[in-house]
Amino acid sequence: xxxxxxxxxxKTFVENTSKIFVLNNVSFSxxxxxxxxxxxxxxxxxxxxxxIVAGLEKADSGKILFHEQPIIQPTPKISMVFQLxxxxxxxxxxxxxxxxxxxxxxxxxxxxxxxxxxxxxxELEDFENTYPHDLSGGMKxxxxxxxxxxxxxxxxxxxxxxSSLDELTAKTLRELVLGIWRDRSTPPNSILMVxxxxxxxxxxxxxxxxxSPRPGKIIGEVKINIPRPRYQQLREPVFFKLVDEVVEILExxxxxxxxxxxxx
Amino acid sequence: xxxxxxxxVGYREVKYLPFxxxxxxxxxxxxxxxxxIWGVSFGILAAxxxxxxxxxxxxxxxxxxxxxxxxxxxxxxxxxxxxPLGVELSVxxxxxxxxxxxxxxxxxxxxxxxxxxxxxxxxxxGLKGWRYTxxxxxxAITPAVVSxxxxxxxxxxxxxxxxEYIQYQGRIVTxxxxxxxxxxxxxxxxxxxxNLAIILLIFITFIVVYFNILAWHRxxxxxxxxxxxxxxxxxxxxxxxxxxxxxxxxxxxxRLHWPRAFSIVHQRLRKYTRxxxxxxxxxxxxxxxxxxxxxxxxxPNLATILEGFNEPPGEELVSLPMLIALTMGRLTIAYVISxxxxxxxxxxxxxxxxxxxxxxxxxxxxxxxxxxxxxPVLFLGLNQLIGTPRIALELTCIIMLVLDMIWYxxxxxxxxxxxxxxxxxxxxxxxxxxxLKRVTHLVVPSILPSIVTGSILSWxxxxxxxxxxxYMPSTEPTVPPLSVPGIGSLLDKAGYQYGNTVLLIFxxxxxxSIVLSMEGFLWRRLFxxxxxxxxxV
Numbered sequence: 001x002x003x004x005x006x007x008x009x010x011k012t013f014v015e016n017t018s019k020i021f022v023l024n025n026v027s028f029s030x031x032x033x034x035x036x037x038x039x040x041x042x043x044x045x046x047x048x049x050x051x052i053v054a055g056l057e058k059a060d061s062g063k064i065l066f067h068e069q070p071i072i073q074p075t076p077k078i079s080m081v082f083q084l085x086x087x088x089x090x091x092x093x094x095x096x097x098x099x100x101x102x103x104x105x106x107x108x109x110x111x112x113x114x115x116x117x118x119x120x121x122x123e124l125e126d127f128e129n130t131y132p133h134d135l136s137g138g139m140k141x142x143x144x145x146x147x148x149x150x151x152x153x154x155x156x157x158x159x160x161x162x163s164s165l166d167e168l169t170a171k172t173l174r175e176l177v178l179g180i181w182r183d184r185s186t187p188p189n190s191i192l193m194v195x196x197x198x199x200x201x202x203x204x205x206x207x208x209x210x211x212s213p214r215p216g217k218i219i220g221e222v223k224i225n226i227p228r229p230r231y232q233q234l235r236e237p238v239f240f241k242l243v244d245e246v247v248e249i250l251e252x253x254x255x256x257x258x259x260x261x262x263x264x
Numbered sequence: 265x266x267x268x269x270x271x272x273v274g275y276r277e278v279k280y281l282p283f284x285x286x287x288x289x290x291x292x293x294x295x296x297x298x299x300x301i302w303g304v305s306f307g308i309l310a311a312x313x314x315x316x317x318x319x320x321x322x323x324x325x326x327x328x329x330x331x332x333x334x335x336x337x338x339x340x341x342x343x344x345x346x347x348p349l350g351v352e353l354s355v356x357x358x359x360x361x362x363x364x365x366x367x368x369x370x371x372x373x374x375x376x377x378x379x380x381x382x383x384x385x386x387x388x389x390g391l392k393g394w395r396y397t398x399x400x401x402x403x404a405i406t407p408a409v410v411s412x413x414x415x416x417x418x419x420x421x422x423x424x425x426x427x428e429y430i431q432y433q434g435r436i437v438t439x440x441x442x443x444x445x446x447x448x449x450x451x452x453x454x455x456x457x458x459n460l461a462i463i464l465l466i467f468i469t470f471i472v473v474y475f476n477i478l479a480w481h482r483x484x485x486x487x488x489x490x491x492x493x494x495x496x497x498x499x500x501x502x503x504x505x506x507x508x509x510x511x512x513x514x515x516x517x518x519r520l521h522w523p524r525a526f527s528i529v530h531q532r533l534r535k536y537t538r539x540x541x542x543x544x545x546x547x548x549x550x551x552x553x554x555x556x557x558x559x560x561x562x563x564p565n566l567a568t569i570l571e572g573f574n575e576p577p578g579e580e581l582v583s584l585p586m587l588i589a590l591t592m593g594r595l596t597i598a599y600v601i602s603x604x605x606x607x608x609x610x611x612x613x614x615x616x617x618x619x620x621x622x623x624x625x626x627x628x629x630x631x632x633x634x635x636x637x638x639x640p641v642l643f644l645g646l647n648q649l650i651g652t653p654r655i656a657l658e659l660t661c662i663i664m665l666v667l668d669m670i671w672y673x674x675x676x677x678x679x680x681x682x683x684x685x686x687x688x689x690x691x692x693x694x695x696x697x698x699x700l701k702r703v704t705h706l707v708v709p710s711i712l713p714s715i716v717t718g719s720i721l722s723w724x725x726x727x728x729x730x731x732x733x734x735y736m737p738s739t740e741p742t743v744p745p746l747s748v749p750g751i752g753s754l755l756d757k758a759g760y761q762y763g764n765t766v767l768l769i770f771x772x773x774x775x776x777s778i779v780l781s782m783e784g785f786l787w788r789r790l791f792x793x794x795x796x797x798x799x800x801v
Contacts, residue, residue: 051690056694074694079694088705088709089709090796091705099695099697103696
């Protein structure tokens with residue numbers, strides 16, 4: 001049985017009295033120990049989809065099942081890493097990681113212990129008492145990752161986590177995330193990531209799910225069966241073949257909506 | 265209805281109501297135009313010319329820091345000699361000193377805030393001189409000018425009652441063409457008629473709110489859809505639908521929220537180079553010396569200056585520390601009340617949509633009431649209720665301060681609470697912050713910078729108001745004016761009652777130094793501390 005099941009999710013936003021059709025009948029699932037990636041053009045609703053899974057937004061119709069239970073509000077079993085980090089500027093790195101644990105009711109000494117442990121995992125042990133203002137973008141996202149992991153989630157959601165970082169930093173953090181995911185002794189079991197960088201998706205994920213331009217719906221999926229670690233495979237034809245496959249589906253998605261608009 | 269007619273009949277001044285309305289609106293409009301011309305030209309000059317900036321900015325900042333009502337008598341005394349026209353001119357001069365600054369600093373901030381890439385691309389295409397001004401500078405400052413002009417307009421109405429009913433050396437000077445402020449002051453001070461005063465007050469509030477909603481709303485909407493939209497955008501949604509007047513103090517630079525007031529304060533505290541600070545200090549001293557020098561024509565030697573300290577109300581100087589403490593005490597009480605209420609209401613309004621639909625309209629009307637005009641009405645009412653004029657005045661003073669200070673606090677806090685970035689809110693939701701935890705860990709820290717900004721503004725306006733509110737002028741020569749002890753009333757006595765210029769300048773200097781040292785030692789530090797809390801989006 002899958003860890004997460006998304007069934008026929010539809011979502012519209014109302015803005016200034018005009019309706020915006022964001023997600024159209026989206027269904028997919030994420031299995032245990034799986035790393036899945038949602039790819040699509042900007043504005044296709046993939047971030048909204050992730051927020052619905054997190055319990056931050058409500059779908060108009062359809063179901064989100066986690067361990068076969070519907071998700072109606074955020075749960076510590078599903079955690080999230082944000083595009084712009086979402087750190088509280090008035091709290092140090094340690095306090096930022098500590099706060100969700102406090103909400104969960106963990107004892108103070110244990111909390112500090114756990115927070116330190118996770119900061120160490122993201123190689124920030126020397127910056128525990130630094131405020132976000134004084135951290136670089138990459139370091140901020142490391143704090144964001146530590147905070148998301150500290151609550152021991154089964155499923156980690158990542159909303160374009162590397163897109164506001166420079167390429168070198170992004171590369172390092174991708175390895176960090178992959179390392180943590182592949183270490184079965186630590187959470188999370190599964191990762192669902194949103195990206196608009198096809199190479200990144202193919203490099204990291206087991207499966208790339210392609211979403212069409214708005215209203216977003218799933219127009220294809222590509223299984224990535226390159227053995228891990230993939231660091232050596234980056235220049236292999238098999239990698240480029242899979243990237244091309246995803247790009248092709250994306251291009252097809254573009255013309256599909258184009259045709260539709262012509263028909264109107 | 266009958267009550268209305270009974271109230272209105274019998275006062276000959278009331279017949280002139282339409283004319284007085286026109287006269288006040290006309291006067292404020294003329295002053296506004298002068299302020300815009302002055303503010304835009306000097307603002308552009310100060311922003312584009314380094315030398316001009318070195319001299320102008322600190323000087324204008326200094327003028328702005330001194331409570332405006334404080335230098336009323338000084339600015340205008342000589343104009344009275346010119347007859348009726350001189351009086352009209354002096355009223356305009358007074359209004360100008362309360363209206364011009366917002367536009368100047370808005371323009372300065374807007375030009376300095378033009379993103380480097382826009383400046384560079386303009387330069388690379390060879391835009392220079394007038395073309396540069398026309399295509400880059402003017403579009404960039406338009407929103408600032410419009411919102412600054414709106415602020416100035418509101419300030420004009422705020423000071424109108426003081427400007428049209430000038431107390432000068434124990435007598436009352438009013439403009440020959442009258443005005444709503446004059447009418448209200450006459451009703452309250454001279455006829456002591458509560459009903460008439462309240463009706464006039466409602467009428468004035470109505471006019472202010474009317475203009476804000478009708479004229480300014482549209483103007484600001486148009487300004488915000490200017491050519492510079494992608495770079496400079498004004499936040500029209502602001503607080504509530506009608507909170508246009510003050511909500512538009514929030515300028516957007518790109519996706520960053522920069523409250524207009526914040527940018528002024530920010531620029532005031534941060535953008536000064538060391539040279540500018542030195543120039544400011546030198547200027548401050550030279551202004552004081554220059555004024556003293558001018559006055560020394562009237563008081564040719566040191567002995568007469570010293571004599572000034574001995575003339576009434578010089579004898580009260582002995583208890584100066586006490587008077588300062590009393591005034592500061594009133595300001596602090598009012599500040600704490602405003603702070604508490606504003607945080608409560610601001611956070612509630614941001615968190616609960618239904619409450620917001622009640623609070624924002626209240627805010628719209630509340631900030632439309634010209635507070636200084638409320639003074640006589642409030643005093644008359646409380647005096648009838650309590651019977652002891654002293655206590656009534658003390659209470660009036662604090663209530664006025666609260667009513668004056670609270671809007672700045674509320675506006676800043678409500679906007680900040682409303683503008684907490686979505687990601688921060690999502691983090692809160694995701695990790696399950698609720699109720700009190702949410703308020704203490706998320707809401708309060710994120711509004712702290714705005715609380716500092718609001719505090720700076722509300723103390724500034726508070727000083728102005730307290731100078732007015734500690735002192736109740738008398739209309740009959742035999743009855744001494746009523747006052748509560750404080751440095752504000754001492755200033756009024758020196759200026760209005762005795763015309764003691766030496767003492768007036770001395771007290772003004774003291775007030776200015778209190779204001780400036782509070783800014784330096786308290787606000788600047790808090791500001792620096794909380795600056796890091798601004799969330800980069």
